[in-house]
Amino acid sequence: xxxxxxxxxxxxxxxxxxxxxxxxxxxxxxxxxxxxxxxxxxxxxxxxxxxxxxxxxxxxxxxxxxxxxxxxxxxxxxxxxxxxxxxxxxxxxxxxxxxxxxxxxxxxxxxxxxxxxxxxxxxxxxxxxxxxxxxxxxxxxxxxxxxxxxxxxxxxxxxxxxxxxxxxxxxxxxxxxxxxxxxxxxxxxxxxxxx
Amino acid sequence: xxxxxxxxxxxxxxxxxxxxxxxxxxxxxxxxxxxxxxxxxxxxxxxxxxxxxxxxxxxxxxxxxxxxxxxxxxxxxxxxxxxxxxxxxxxxxxxxxxxxxxxxxxxxxxxxxxxxxxxxxxxxxxxxxxxxxxxxxxxxxxxxxxxxxxxxxxxxxxxxxxxxxxxxxxxxxxxxxxxxxxxxxxx
Numbered sequence: 575x576x577x578x579x580x581x582x583x584x585x586x587x588x589x590x591x592x593x594x595x596x597x598x599x600x601x602x603x604x605x606x607x608x609x610x611x612x613x614x615x616x617x618x619x620x621x622x623x624x625x626x627x628x629x630x631x632x633x634x635x636x637x638x639x640x641x642x643x644x645x646x647x648x649x650x651x652x653x654x655x656x657x658x659x660x661x662x663x664x665x666x667x668x669x670x671x672x673x674x675x676x677x678x679x680x681x682x683x684x685x686x687x688x689x690x691x692x693x694x695x696x697x698x699x700x701x702x703x704x705x706x707x708x709x710x711x712x713x714x715x716x717x718x719x720x721x722x723x724x725x726x727x728x729x730x731x732x733x734x735x736x737x738x739x740x741x742x743x744x745x746x747x748x749x750x751x752x753x754x755x756x757x758x759x760x761x762x763x764x765x766x767x768x769x
Numbered sequence: 770x771x772x773x774x775x776x777x778x779x780x781x782x783x784x785x786x787x788x789x790x791x792x793x794x795x796x797x798x799x800x801x802x803x804x805x806x807x808x809x810x811x812x813x814x815x816x817x818x819x820x821x822x823x824x825x826x827x828x829x830x831x832x833x834x835x836x837x838x839x840x841x842x843x844x845x846x847x848x849x850x851x852x853x854x855x856x857x858x859x860x861x862x863x864x865x866x867x868x869x870x871x872x873x874x875x876x877x878x879x880x881x882x883x884x885x886x887x888x889x890x891x892x893x894x895x896x897x898x899x900x901x902x903x904x905x906x907x908x909x910x911x912x913x914x915x916x917x918x919x920x921x922x923x924x925x926x927x928x929x930x931x932x933x934x935x936x937x938x939x940x941x942x943x944x945x946x947x948x949x950x951x952x953x954x955x956x
Contacts, residue, residue, distance in 0.1 A: 633783075641776045645783050652787040656794050663798040666805040 581700045585707030591684045592715045592757075593764045598684040601675050602716060603753040609732050612720030614668045615675060616713025618661065620706070622653045623685050627705030630693040637694075646689045647680070654680045684708060715760075723747045723756055811843075811857065811870065814884025818855045818872030819845035826855075833955045835948065842952055845872075853881055854956060858948070860941030864889030867898070867937045871945035873912075875953065882908040883942060888934075895934030903928050903935070912946045 589595055592602045598619075605615045629649050630637075637645045658676045661669040669676065679685070688708055693701040721731055727748030729737035746752040807827050815826050822845030831842045845853040855872040868886035873879065885899040897903065906925045907916070917923025918935050927935035 637779055637783075638772065638776045640772075641780050645780060648780075648783055648787055652791055655791055659794050659798045659802070663801040663805060666809050670809070 578700060578703050582703040582707040585704065585709070585711040586714070587711070589708075590711040590715060590764075591708055592712065593761050595684070595687070596761075597687050598682050598712060599757070601678065601682060602719060603750070603757060605672060605675055606716055606720035606723055606753065607727070607748045608671075608724050609717050609720035611668075611671050612716030613713065614665075615672055615679075616709070616716040618657050618672075618676065619679050619682055619685070620709025620713055621657055622650060622679055623688060623709040623712075624702060624705040625653045626650045626685055626689055627693040627701040628698055630689045631696060631698045631701035634694045642694065643686075643690070646686060646694075650685050650689070651680045684712060719756060719760060722760075723752065727752065807841075810886055814857075814870040814886050815843045815855050815872075817884045818870050818882050819843060819853050820881075821845070821847065822853070823847055823849075831956065833952065835951055835955070840948070840952065842956060844956060851875060851956070854952065855881075856945070856948070856952060857886060858941045858945040860937035860939070860944070862888060862890050862937035863895050863931075863933045864891065867934065867941060869938055869941040869945065871942055873949055873953070878912060878949070878953075880907055880910045880912055880942070880946070883938070885938070890931070890934045895928070895931040897928045897931060898934045898938050900928075903938075907942060912949065916942045916946070 585591065587594075591597045592599055601615055601619070605611045626646070626649050630646055633645070654677060657679070658669075661672075661676060688704060692704045696704070725731055725737065726744045727746075729735060729741040729743055747756065804827065807830070812827060819826055824844075824846040826843050826845060829844055829846070831844060833840055833842060840856055843855045844851050845855070853872055853874050855870050857868055857870050859866040859868055861867075865888070867888040867890065870884040870886055872881035872883070874881050883904050885904065888896065888899070890896045890898065903926075910916075915923045916925060916939050918925045918927040918932065918939055920927065920932065921936070921939075923939065925935065925939055
């Protein structure tokens with residue numbers, strides 16, 4: 575039980591994907607102009623991560639070693655398409671905002687990375703805990719980064735104006751270079767905080 | 770040999786199961802996705818052009834075929850009687866096709882107005898054809914007028930610096946007017 579909790583919580587801080595494992599940086603930079611987009615992307619990726627971890631783990635003794643990557647990609651891609659179609663049908667505005675980054679969840683290194691490093695070598699329940707923890711950690715990172723960029727770049731958070739009318743937006747934050755700088759600063763800050 | 774067979778079988782099975790699953794999800798969501806695209810992409814333009822209609826414009830759409838092409842026509846009702854119809858036409862713009870919804874009043878056969886749906890024009894320049902200041906040029910106009918920009922001896926005030934985008938909208942409107950009589954007779 576204790577190891578199960580550990581499998582879950584390591585994704586929330588010690589091995590948080592974008593800042594400790596340094597995985598999944600592409601969507602982290604691209605969709606965090608607004609905190610809401612970060613949240614949407616994080617939840618979509620978490621769903622795919624959880625499902626793929628469970629399936630990969632349950633098939634881990636059946637899939638031959640030599641075709642494992644091909645099999646994982648097929649499984650991951652299937653879940654991503656399911657998420658994409660579901661979003662397009664029920665959450666169209668979010669689907670439009672995330673655009674091409676939804677299908678790009680397939681090549682999100684976190685998902686393939688955890689399938690290879692953990693799910694293929696561990697039973698189903700721990701794999702599910704690992705996937706859930708990593709996914710939530712990823713979502714938290716996206717929301718925090720998105721919130722920082724949105725507050726300084728637009729003066730709003732989740733669409734709510736909190737900086738007042740006299741606020742001069744720091745547009746650098748919502749452009750590509752600002753994303754890198756923000757990410758770097760957060761990474762450095764987390765290193766200072768240590769484990 | 771046994772190894773190769775196992776690899777083949779496992780991969781084939783995984784792909785087959787995934788394939789079935791995806792086909793199922795796709796057919797389950799197809800109708801709803803079509804609706805959502807219509808609602809979010811066409812919806813605002815159609816509502817603007819058929820303002821005053823009392824019916825659900827998206828639900829009451831009709832699909833007709835003219836010269837082998839499928840056209841979706843939106844019919845506006847007032848007191849349960851059709852008063853106007855609208856459909857989308859495309860014009861070649863600067864960055865690609867510009868989607869224009871043209872609306873016609875069935876009693877006067879006049880153009881009620883236009884709405885822009887999709888485009889790939891330059892933000893801040895060609896994209897400004899989407900704004901009311903330009904599209905209002907087409908409000909309540911008889912269909913026999915010369916819908917070209919003033920530079921081409923027409924009546925439309927183009928967006929400054931966006932000649933090509935303005936021309937695209939005009940050519941779309943002209944082709945839309947050409948289709949009107951045939952579409953009207955099909956409804």
